[in-house]
Amino acid sequence: MNQPKQKLVIGISSRALFDLEDSHRVFEEHGREAYCDYQMAHEEDVLAPGVAFDLVRKLLALNDAEHERVEVILLSRNSADTGLRVFNSIAHHALPITRAAFTSGSSPYRYVGAFGADLFLSADPDDVRAALNAGCAAATIGPGQSLDRGEGALRIAFDGDAVLFSDDAERIFKEQGLAAFTASEASAADEPLPGGPFKAFLEALTRIQGEFDPADCPIRTALVTSRSAPAHERVIRTLRAWHIRIDEALFLGGMSKERFLEAFGADIFFDDQASHIGRAAGRVAAGHVPHGVANEPS
Known part of the structure; x- marks a missing residue:
């Protein structure tokens, strides 16, 4: 079999990976400060899988001890403080995601190229359009809960x-x-x-x-x-x-x-x-x- 030439790099937003609709509703109704307080108060509460969770899980399962074929990087509008809940949830679900960019409300798409991402998935249409215009495959994922596609290929x-x-x-x-x-x-x-x-x-x-x-x-x-x-x-x-x-x-x-x-x-x-x-x-x-x-x- 051929050896891998380079790994596939996927950039994904927090709302595509996890179901963050409750906390996003706090942001929409009460503003950024209330959102930050909510996330820090709940940072030990594990987030449920989002729409793209199973996709990410199966992509990361393509790796083995000899080959890192896929890397998934978190590209999030959260701050480092509010992003702690996301990383705690990543650890709980045993996802091997170690790199992230937290941009405190600004668009994270500008880091797509810096990380060498081949695909960017986000719940924010503006970020997706910006990534496409920058030459990266990108798509808008409707936020919500995982559809649970199960095991298999x-x-x-x-x-x-x-x-x-x-x-x-x-x-x-x-x-x-x-x-x-x-x-x-x-x-x-x-x-x-x-x-x-x-x-x-x-x-x-x-x-x-x-x-x-x-x-x-x-x-x-x-x-x-x-x-x-x-x-x-x-x-x-x-x-x-x-x-x-x-x-x-x-x-x-x-x-x-x-x-x-x-x-x-x-x-x-x-x-x-x-x-x-x-x-x-x-x-x-x-x-x-x-x-x-x-x-x-x-």
């Missing part, structure tokens, strides 16, 4: 256009309609699509997958796209040109994605369209990628 699902690929094709669909999109994709079937914001993240997952026997790999990936034939061919040829492994590809032709994501058992799903994320969020952890034409002002 880490399963990550991606939308295609504006997530793995650029939004070039989706822009044609939005501006000219389905017929023009289909004709354009059929005529360009042999031309690889430009990469989107999550291309490098999928490449990193593929690199880790290459260290394991395919029959016993702890990571499984899926492309879950609204495309259908004949627009499927360009996608397949693009992934082939990138030398990227994808385990499952679902071409749904506009069908709703949530039941397929649940059937796949996704630990997380990334999509650029908020409507898709809203429907999926009750069944699987879902990250909105505010990138591309679907997220531009009308």
